[in-house]
Amino acid sequence: MLALRKSTAAFGADLVHVDAPPGPGAGRVTIAVAAAGICGSDLHAFEWTPGYGFMTAFMPVTLGHEFSGTVQVVGDGVTALAPGDRVTCWPTVPCGDCAACSAARPQHCQGRRIVGLHADGAFAEQVVVPADNCRRLPDGLPLTVAALAEPLAVAVNAVDVAELGPGDRVVVLGPGPIGISIAFVAQLRGAAVLLAGLDDAARLDLARRIGIRATADLCGGSLEAAVRHAFGGEADRVIEATGSARSVVEGLAALRSGGVLVVAGIHSGSLDLDLTGFVRSKKQLRAAHDTTSRAFDEAIRLLAVHAATLEALITHRRPLAEAGAAFELARSRQAMKVLLLPEAVATQGEG
């Protein structure tokens, strides 16, 4: 089968023919992939940005962790799933025996493995995953839209970490798929949301079509001024999904005393912070990464209810055989979410 693999510790990835995976083994299932989204982390792995060196030990490894599909084969001991079930998958596999796992906090497992980064993922016709990581899809939720479950779950978790409430004034920085999803979830929870981008007219336009009521394009202007203009004062919460350390500094400046800033982007740079000013302002700096089981389930429920709206995040669908061009598209800011479809699915035009 065709697979997009990271084989060397350098820029790029290889589209190669590999053997189909052997039987799934106990507790695992083989999934026929229907659709797999290209994520920011896939682009970091592709571009080999700092922070992804951990992958070297697992190469060659097939990329792709945002996916949906149909169960083909179930391994011994799997009773919750059967062939034919339509599923999506939380790609984080906890180690199962560290202190965090023993304390039922698998999201804090530092030995966790991510399908598509540490183990073969879904930019292929088939992927093998633990059955426990799979979630059966509600009837009527298209498989293509279900491939958004993982990034939406990351957004739900970031909103959870922000602990925002109805009426809070929330600034979301970065109108990519995660930022728009964060703004969407925060609005659903009753927050007043301002989604800000930098020279981002097309992506902010898409955000407004998805229902984000207030957006700001900061080409040249300051975030503080845009926030004052939108809210008449400072923000209660800022959630960053840009990957730019500067946006964290600007976000802190737009935040009220005691407010919370959540860093959700993956940053290759470091933060230079005036610590005395930070301490005196009593602002809270938090990190959100990956997601939780609870947030994953909520994301699937949200997708089922808002499928027609959130489908607009999928701007491009490409056959897996065109993965190279699809990655170039995803690296440009022209695309929002690019899905790769295994050839058989792509030619059927699965909806």
Ligand SMILES: [Zn+2]
């Ligand atoms: Zn992702």
Ligand SMILES: [Zn+2]
């Ligand atoms: Zn663990």
